[in-house]
Amino acid sequence: MRQRTRRTAMALGGFLLLLLLPAVLPSFYLGLVTEVLIFGLFAMSLNLLLGYGGLPSLGHAAYFGVAGYTVALLSFTVTQNGWLLIFLGLAMAGVTAALFGLLALRTRGDYFLMITLALGEVLWGLAFKLRSLTHAEDGISGVARPVLNLPWSFEDDVAFYVFVLVSVTLATLLLILIIESPFGKAVVGVRENEARLQVLGYNVWLCRYLAFVLAGLFGGLAGILFIFYNRFVSPADLSVILSAKALLMVILGGAGTLAGPMIGAALLVFIENEVSSLTERWLLILGLIYVVVVMFIPAGVYGGLKAKLQRRSAV
C-alpha cells in the first residue's frame, strides 16, 4: 500500500513537472516533448499487443495513419468540430483494427508479424494510389489544430502541448486500468500459456481480439494527436518504418512494462533529432540501435533496470 501511494505521488509529481515545462523550455524543445508524448502513447498501445499479449505486430502504423487521414480529410470537407473529428478518427481506427484483427489473429508468431506487415502495406499502397483523395506522396497539409469549444485556442503551441499532455495522461490511465483489470491479466495469461487459459474457461481468441482492437484504438488516438500537432499527413504515417519505430520504442524501453514504451519513445525521439542534424542515414543508426538493444539489453532500458532493482531488493 505504501508503495502504491509513493507511486501515485511520483506520477502526480511527474505530471505537474511536465505541466510546468513550457515555462522553462524553448518552443523547439517543447515540440520535441509533445512528440515524445504522442509517440509514447503510440508505443504504449503497441505494448498492449507485444508486451502483454505476446503478439508482435509490424503493422501498427495502420491505425495511426488511418486515424490521421480520417481527421485530415474530414476536417476540410465535413466538420471543424474537434470532438467530432476525434470521435470519427477513433471510429475509423477501431473499424480497421476490427477487420485486420479477424485476418491477422488466424496466425501466430512470425506469421502474425508478416500478415500485420502485409495489411499495413496495403493501406500504405492505397494512400499512394488514391491520388485524388490523398494527394499521394504530397500528403495533406494545412490541417488546423482542434476546435474544442474550450476557453483556449490550441493554435497556441503551449496550449496544444497541455492538450496533448492531458490527453496522453488520460489515455495512459485508461491503459493502466485495462492492464490491471481481470481482462488485462487474462491477456498476459494468453501470452504465458494459451492452452491452460483456455481450459480455465477463457475464450482465448476473444482475449486476443479485444486486445488487438483496443491497441488499434489507442494507436488511432496517437495518430489523431499527431495530425493535430503536425498539421500534415502523408503515406509515411502508414509506413512500415513507423511501425518498426514503434516496435523499437517498446523493445528499447522494455516490453511488458508500463513506463518502458514512454521511455523508449523519449530516447528515440531525442536520438533521432540529434542524429538527423548530423547525417541523412538516420535509418542506419536506427537499425544499429535495434541490434545493440537486442544483444545487450533484451529486457529494455527500463525493463532491465527494474529487474536489477528487484534482484537487489530481494538479496
Added chain:
Amino acid sequence: MNALVVDQVSRRFEGLQALNRVSLTVQVGERRAIIGPNGAGKTTLFNIINGTLRPTTGRILLFDRDVTRLAPHRRTHLGLARTFQISALFPRLSVYENVRLAAQAATGGRYAMHRPAATLGAIQRLCEDTLKKWDLWHLRREAVRTLSYGDQRRIEIVLALATNPRLLLLDEPTAGLSLAETQQVSSIIQALHRQLTILLIEHDMDVTFELVDQVTVLHLGNLLADGPQEEVRRDPRVAEIYLGSATEWGKPC
C-alpha cells in the same frame, strides 16, 4: 446421470489410427483410471473429451449434453476441468497470479475491464481461500517456474479445482514426482469430495489402484478392457500387454 459418455470415438492422424471406435461411460461420482502402454491413445482421448481435438467420428456427451462441436472453454463452463501431462502453468507469473486467473474464471468476471483485478473482492477472497486451503499462502509471491516440480504439480491440480468442476481429468498427476511427493498428490486426490467425478491417466499402478474403482484399458487405440479394478487386474489380456506374460500384474512381487 452420466458425467461423461464417449460414444464410438475414432481419431486418425495422417496414417495413424490413434483411437478406434472407443466407447466408455463414466457415471457421476465415479473414479476411473485410463491405463495402457505408451501410444495407447490416452492423452488423445483426453484432448478429445476436453475439446482441444475433434474426433474424426463419434460423439462426446458431458452431463448428457452433446459437446462434440463445443469449444474447450465452453466445456469448462459446463463443469469440466483438466490438468496436463507436462506441467502447464503460467511459468513467469507468481503463484498468486496463477490462482487469480483461475479465480477470475470461476467468479465470472473474466473479461471485465472497468476495475483493477486487485480491487475485486470476490476474486481476492477466492484466491486467499484457495491459497490457504492448499498451503500455498507462503509461496504466493514466488514465480511458479522457481518452485519444485512437486509444488508445480500440486498447483496444477489446485488451478483445475479452482474453477469448481464437476468432472476432473487428471493427466498423469504424479509423473516425475518423488515417492513422498507422489504420496502427497495421491492423498490430495483421495480427499476430494465424492460428488466430483474423476478420470485419470496414470502409469504408477499402486497410485492408480489406490485412487479408482473403475479401470479402462486402452491398447493401440482400441478399448481392451473396461470394468471394476479387481476384474481388470485379473484379465489375462491386460497382463499380457503390460508384462508379456500371463502372471497377475500390478501387485508388488
